[in-house]
Amino acid sequence: MAEKNVTDEEFQDALSEPVPSIQKVTTNSPKQDKLIDEIIEKNSKLRLEDDEAGAVGGKEEGNKDNNDDDENNSDRLELIHHDEELSLEELQLREKDLSAEELALNKEKADKLKLEGNELFKNGQAERAIELYTDALNICPSTNSKERAVLFGNRAAAKMKLEANKSAIYDCTKAIELYPEYVRALLRRAKLYEQEDRPDEALTDYKRVYEIDPGQREAREAQVRLPAYINERNEKLKTEMMSSLKGLGDMILKPFGLSTANFQMKQDPNSGSYSINFNQNNS
Known part of the structure; x- marks a missing residue:
């Protein structure tokens, strides 16, 4: 299974950023039986996905056992929703009456928020970084697709730091929708799919990268x-x-x-x- 930790070196801002390495396993590639694939495809839909796990730092008051801690951590992770940012339609509606100068100013503010978020991430403040990336997404002009893709990609990295994998997959997907050739987002999503034991989807992303x-x-x-x-x-x-x-x-x-x-x-x-x-x- 791929490592869950996200290092600062893995977290870059440019579209051409370097790629995190994963554990190399050398094996052969056998052909899969067509009939079995059809059966497995039908049955795989019945599999339940594992719940997300992981801790978000912070101290709890009072005496609580490990189960209570896990529940509290899960509750905090549930606050990391992908629907915190405005939808594209809502953003476009807000932009309807803005001038070109105002849109340019929003772009500058979004860039500043992104850089602040990057610094927070590197200083171990992933939750706060997520908030700033979301704020940036709420003002970054809808026409700036690549810039918005990077914001989603950076927010995915911060969520990975908190082991909120499913939400991070959502952000990677949004980034790829905005910029289909965003190799970094494809690689990050492939790595997340492996962590979630979804190798078929991971392989699809790796093939696209190739x-x-x-x-x-x-x-x-x-x-x-x-x-x-x-x-x-x-x-x-x-x-x-x-x-x-x-x-x-x-x-x-x-x-x-x-x-x-x-x-x-x-x-x-x-x-x-x-x-x-x-x-x-x-x-």
Whole structure:
């Protein structure tokens, strides 16, 4: 699993900022079975995502156990909502009666807030940095797409510092929507997807990075590392699913004196289709 800590070196302001390294795992990339992929795709929708965890600093009053601390930390993290900033429609409505000079002034104020947020982040004040990035997003002109993309990307980095991964993924996605070739945001979201055990989405982002920049080392390595992990996960899920189906089948067939052992499934190597044979002697 990728590291959760975000270092100052990883947090940069430019669109061409350097890329954080991730743990390298050398594996082969086997082909995935098409039928299994279809089954897993249907079943993966049923999986529940893990709750976000992590601590946000600060002291609690009174004597409280670890569970209370976890609940309080979760409550504080819940305050980091992606809907704190104005929607694009709301921002455009505010800008409707502003002059070009006023819009330019708002852009300057947003740039200043961003720089202040950067300093706060580097000084370990991630929560306060998030507030300033949000304030900047609420005045940065809607036409300044790249600048707004960077604000979302920087806010995502601050949320990563607080381990608010799902909210950080939202910010990365907003940044990418504003600037589809924002490599830094794509890499950050890919890393977050890995932390959330969503390797399929992570691989998609790494592939996109590789399309934009074929020389990107992390993207190249991920395309070797992740397919093997995905295949292993799919095989595990397939085994668990088949075991569950077998148990269900045995329960249904038991009143008839039968079990799933009476049925044998064979795949046609040419067509890929399956046939089921019945053997009454098996029990």
